[in-house]
Amino acid sequence: MLDTILAANPDIKRLQSRCARGLFRAGISANVATILAATAGVASGIAFATAHTAFAIAALIISAAFDALDGTIARECAAVSPLGGVLDLSADRVVEACVIVGIAWRDPALYFSALILVATWYVNITIFLAVGAALEGPSRKLIEYPPGILERTEAILFFIVLGVVEATPILRTIGPLLCYAMAALEIVTGIQRLLFGVRMLRAN
DSSP states (O other), X not given: XXXXXXXXXXXXXXXXXXXXXXXXXXXXXXXXXXXHHHHHHHHHHHHHHTTOHXXXXXXXXXXXXXXXXXXXXXXXXXXXXXXXXXXXXXXXXXHXXXXXXXHHTTOGGGHHHHHHHHHHHHHHXXXXXXXXXXXXXXXXXXXXXOOOSOOHHHHHHHHHHHHHHHHSGGGGGGHHHHHHHHHHHHHHHHHHHHHHHHHHHHHO
């Protein structure tokens, strides 16, 4: 939801374009930006696992920034490629896996709720890819998908909140509840995308 809202803001689009062009002039291609996003995301997961929460959050924000810019670099400064799309989708999943494992690493009470959350991610990404592949057509992205309650920005914000909660002993008991709440929203988002795909496929 937030990705869609932010993408529609002309001021944010202009800032994103300037940053992308600046990175490209500095020699950072779209694929390099994707790799930097993945590297920072993995570092974030390790930092969460070793109780360096401030560093973990900073690395996660850097990862999110590069992830937001790699596609813009490709579209505005070079050329969109299927390889770039594959790298981007794969890097996002690597980051998400490393960060949730890192956050849950030191808290056994979080294991089951985090597992439930990861299970909903598994189903949601399957729907995401299946609907995108079934509706494939001329597009500047590898996979087009409808907006839903949860998009990439919501996931990043969730990780930050959960990481802070887990780093604060008095709040740690609500960590599993946050995971369950996020899992419920993931289920709703998956249903939204599945119903969208059904409508579009029937219309065709």
